[in-house]
Amino acid sequence: MSDGKKPGDETMKVPPGLVSKKPTSASTPALKGVPIDAPPTDSFVGRMKLPSSSHPQLSEVPSGPQKIITGETAPEVSQGKWRDRVFTPRAVLSNDEILKGLGASLRVVLGDANHVRVAFEELRRAWLPTLRQALEQAGGDGLDAWVSSLLKPPGRSGMDPLFPSLVADFARLRAAKELATFEEEAHKVIATVQRVLSFEKPRKLSFKVMEKDLEGRLEVDELFVISVSDEGELTRRLKEIGSTMESLRDQIRQLPGKQPSGMFNNFVRLKVELKVIDAELRRRSPAP
16 A cells, blocks of 8 residues: 655646647647656556567467557547547457457467466466457446546446456456466456457447546556556556656756657656556555
């Protein structure tokens, strides 16, 4: 549990002229900041490391036709008044492709891992893009309900089952002691996704709470990783954010009178991420 002053949570004094410009019209979304100029260690949420020869190559993942959506909002995502950017999925896979991708990734990881902890970390990394697809397409208010429970406890219960079911499934997956048990629990995750994706009329993915309270700064997969990380991972990420924010603060202070390009936007994004992680740690270990 984190307590006291959060790392990097000092008030940011913005030099004159260092204010990001708003879109020129309601139909033009604000541009998302460029990738953060951060130390190599800042690679936790939403910044996956490049594959190396020691990482499994997921060559079994289906590579069939995939419709890529750019420049417009995905049809399965609701638009609310709090939206400040276009929501664009990385790709749109069919339900069958999602399930085959999850199964293929599991086979590759199990074929290479010799320890449950290694298998969990590799499988979470390999599954993340595909699970994001499932969360986007299954839709509903599960993410919104989780964010609401963090920032405005006790929040509310979500009506749609995929997000809370995945969080519970991943807790059991992490707790597995043997690879055989790990494989069994992993197949339960795939079964959960299959069951929810089979719903005839999934509801649009709700971003109302996420956009209002998080300013649209964090993506679906970034929030999901936070929800399925353990306390040690979240605490390390808090320290990492504090270091990166301090570096960004120093850089911004050296740019008086200039537009901040992506640095100021990334500073604000990290501050929102810090708020979510700190709230999640407090939720898991409430003060007596």
